[in-house]
Amino acid sequence: MICEPLDRQKKIYVAGHCGLVGSALVRCLKKEGFAQIITKTHEELDLTRQAEVEAFFAEEKPDYVLLAAAKVGGIHANDTYPADFIMKNLQIECNVIDAAYKNQVKKLLFLGSSCIYPRECPQPIREEYLLSGYLEKTNEAYALAKIAGLKMCAFYNQQYHTHYISVMPCNLYGVNDNFALDNSHVLPALIRKFHEAKQKGELAVTVWGSGTPLREFLNVDDLADACLYLMDHYDGNEFFNVGSGKEVSILELAELVKEVTGYPGRIVLDPAKPDGTPRKVTDISRISETGWKPKIDLEKGIRQTYEWFCKKYETGAFTER
Template sequence: MTDGVQYSPRELDRDATIYVAGHRGLVGSAITRRLEAAGFGAIVGRTSAELDLRNRDEVFAFFAETKPRHVVLAAAKVGGILANSTYPVDFLSDNLRIQLNVLDAARVHDVERLLFLGSSCIYPKFAAQPIVEDALLTGHLEPTNDAYAIAKIAGILHVQAVRRQYGLPWISAMPTNLYGPNDNFSPNGSHVLPALIRRYHEAAATKAPSVTNWGTGTPRREFLHVDDLADACLHLLEHYDGPQQLNVGTGTDVTIHEIAVAIAAAVGYTGETHWDTTKPDGTPQKLLDVSALARAGWTSKITLQEGIERTVSWYREHIASLRQ
């Protein structure tokens, strides 16, 4: 794929203003930490109370005031199977508006480098495994999160269109399943790994004899610690340019059952685990091909066991202030 953009990736100016949209969330907070560690001195962020990214006038006024040179678009309405299945309109409408407003404002104000972050759910439900970037738009989506996926696909195409029409060296990255500090551990809005951490922690604390998880436990998932993703994002901003979205993951997967066993061990739960097979499993397998990412010079560093242990520790330290 070619789009005629002529740009040589290079180290970003540490004094330039860089806006991290969604800086308080799981992804945005990790990226902010990574940028701070790398010496960036002008990182800009706004909470949703300070700036509603769904409001076009507010977003354009913010860009006119702050004039960021670089942008990382990590803001999104996110959730697990239950939330996506229950509120598809919200996931489609909110994410489309966030993307359109931020991307349009960034273009009008000549943002030099922009990284749009999507999700591996953009790929077809039954894509060949591991999933290569060219699998995009080649089959039907997983119906439990198709509205969210369509919004993210629109974001990828928006970035590609900006490259073609305006010649700006913007890029997109599609992370696999993420977890880590500042995740959503709420019972009804979380993804599988943080949901399991909370469930097993509470079971251990109450000495519950058993835990019941959704589905069969057989689907295979790939998990990436969010600090690894943040490191990959900075690397891509400084070393990659191209119109095609890049997969970001570990290149390995495990079953949900294996994740449950690992989390139970990490929190010290010794009771039984049951599986409610009347609940949906979602996609049977979702493993990303990360060979393009490797060619761009980056591979993951945090092992799944280490990442789970770190996340459990963070959860226990912050349990009183978590989203409910």
């Protein structure tokens, strides 16, 4: 559906600007010449508190909103604190989306996750598979909250004729990723493991599992580009998978990280460790039909991320607390 591009002179609020996705959105908006980018830290604005959110929207009156704020965590955190994950994420979504409506925000984009889909989902995953089966139990609370946010946008569009868009990205990586040893995702974890193994002169790096599972990765700057593209070009009531459309095995990924980091040793697989889902890839036909496509290939993206990681690592930014 054809729509007017966003006015670069209007106010745009990025919720969650300190995170991986939010910081990429801010970079993208600055590159595109947006003149009034509004950001607030958690200390300045607690999005779980309705009164604070309503007061902020009433005062600032943003024209557009990018909702990237969320309570996130790894498998252990999701499984241990499910009440926190569903409560805080629902609070953030309800408060921001409703305040946007009450204050006549012209357009809003909600960031979800591909974990919204059923655990035993056909591959590649199409948007219409939503709610067609049981969710993965370990992150069910987070997934349910994200499904609620997606549906809330759709129902506000239906009832109030708002212009809210939802996107569901695949596995993300890039600048400002989480490289903590205890709870980072596979790609940043591999980058750190190979980097430290090279520094210490270790002869081998152990990679969990058989190395055969297939995964899809998208650079976070490509996601930001997709979000702005949809805000500029789309005005319907569908939601979108956003991914690279390309798969790589965990072993192939490890070999690529090994090459990028310049690690000279061997890769050792540990099949005693879990593989997880054998394959997880999104179908990106719907967003492709709008005219958007990813620009950053995996090797280039990993090189950019590794350069940023090395600069931060030298400052002691990733010292475990």
